[in-house]
Amino acid sequence: MGNEHLKGILLWISLSVFVFSSCVTESGRAQETIPPVEEVTISMLESLLDDGKPERVLTLLSLMEAGGGAALSDDDRVHLRERALQMMKAGFSEAIEEKEFGKARELFVSLTTLGVELPEWSRGRLFFEEAEVLREEHCWVPALMMLYRAVEEGYSPPREALEPYISQAKKWKYSYWLSKVSPDGGESLSPSSDLLTRYVGGVVTIWVDRGISIRQGVGVPDRAIGSGFFIDDRGHLLTNYHVIHSEVDPSYEGYSRVFVRLPSRPEEKIPAKVLAYDTVFDLALLKTEVDVPVVLPLSLREGFSPGEKLFAVGSPGGLQSTLTSGIISALHRPFLELGDVLQVDVPVNPGNSGGPLLDERGEVVGVIFAGVEDFEGINFAIPGYWFPLIIPRLYGGGRVMYPWLGLSLYEGESGIEVVEVIPGGPLDGFPLSPGDVITSIDGRRVHTLREAQRVLLDLGPGTLVSLDYLHEDKPGRIITALGERPERVAEWILNRAPRPVVFSVLFGMRVEKVGGGLPWEENYRVVRVYPGSIADEASISVNDPFTLKKWVVNREDEYLAVQLYIKKRTSGFLDAYLQLAASFSLSNIL
Secondary structure, X not given: OOOOOHHHHHHHHHOOEOOOOOOOOOOOOOOOOOOOHHHOOHHHHHHHHHOOOHHHHHHHHHHHHHHOOOOOOHHHHHHHHHHHHHHHHHHHHHHXXXXXXXXXXXXXXXXXXXXXXXXXXXXXXXXXXXXXXXXXXXXXXXXXXXXXXXXXXXXXXXXXXXXXXXXXXXXXXXXXXXXXXXXXXXXXXXXXXXXXXXXXXOEEEXXXXXXXXXXXXXXXXXXXXXXXXXXXXXXXXXXXXXXXXXXXXXXXXXXXXEEXXXXXXXXXXXXXXXXXXXXXXOEEEEEOOOOOOOOOOEOOOOOOOOOOEEEEEEOHHHOOOEEEEEEEEEEXXXXXXXXXXXXXXXXXXXXXXXXXXXXOOOOEEEEEEEEXXXXXXXXXXXXXXXXXXXXXXXXXXXXXXXXXXXXXXEEEOOEEEEEEEOOOOOOXXXXXXXXXXXXXXXXXXXXXXXXXXXXXXXXXXXXXXXXXXXXXXXXXXXXXXXXXXXXXXXXXXXXXXXXXXXXXXXXXXXXXXXXXXXXXXEEEEEEEEOOOOHHHHOOOOOOOEEEEEEEEEEOOOOEEEEEEEEEOHXXXXXXXXXXXXXXXXXXXXX
């Protein structure tokens, strides 16, 4: 289906061992590297405060407390901390006054992380106030999502304040939303073929015209076809990023225009505009000026079961309004860099990308985004339970930005274990070591990588968070400002990290450099292999020595390939050449 995210799946299947052959706005935060703590001076910190960066100062003060090394007196630290806190409190009050509740929520998290009490406010109330602003602007979809988040956080809005939301949710048949938010519960919708047929009218063909491409000396039309569906009555459509990427990808230099075709007007190409896109979850928000035939209701539920019947609507091969059915095959597949996906056997083909996945009540429980061409019945959808975290960001416009800590992690029996601290990331310089176990983030207990990702996705770049961990069974705590997640994490690592770190992160084996051999050779010894990793699948063991012979970075197909001359214990330490490849799509980076 032409999906970039699927490269990681296919590379894992076929290249792990191979023979070499040839209405929230864009934050725009720059990635800032933490200086060595011994280089930090009081004038540097004062300058950061003058530049309006109190969270940066508090991160550096936390680093000093964790590792020492900076020549600052206790009085200086107290003074700087108090000044930074006052700036953040003032920023919070200003954000409340200006009704910038997204910004206020980030500052609320930062201040409460530092122990500051804001008794009149809570996360839930801030979500509700943001919903109210969106409601007043008639941005109903993000407003409904924000109200849902408020209730999730334990906030109980007054009944009269709920009424307009409940009315809108009933109009669009958001039955799951109503069951969680409305005091009276939602109306129970029975499975109905008539309802499914009606919603087919709200699914469009996305048509991207890329002009003419030259193939073997002949000019041929360059077209991309996908699907999309209306999520409100103002002409907003949801589809996949990879369908429309030529519209927004700065590296694309050719002609590109996006159109939609309605089921009721199949011969007419209607211009559309890309308002926002999310490269992590492979989603995009489009807008077109038409009378919306029908709005598809979004479901936010998580309670799926393998075997549950589902329906896909789209334009496979350009055949508009095609309805197919199947079941959920598996849950929580980690095929995205953040979050997870549903595996389904619903028949989908090129052209289905971006189309809705419906349950028997007609609610959108996911967005089709990928299929494995060589494996029939293995297809994937982005689940609707991620919508409350994604859709409000999309309505903000531009590229969706996510935070990161700059950690490579392994999920084992003891919990989430640190594999590497990424050089240049937000935690570079902090006293975290491989083998440390992360126990909580932002005060929320985490035991799995999915739980940790969910906590992080709730926050924004620049927010101060606490991170609790165990080092040799001794508890520790760090406070740091979240960074802005690089658009291409693997390339970030390859451009900054030494090769032993890359071996850990991409191939799942910790190595140490050893002497011996020829002066120009790179010789290593394996000191740990993580279960389920590429190294583990290749039967590499602890203490296996190897020489790195080739190191090939393929940026076009997004993988790193290496050739090792290795003596594997499992092969009786016989010399052999081994080729490995790792996809750039990494799901273990937080």
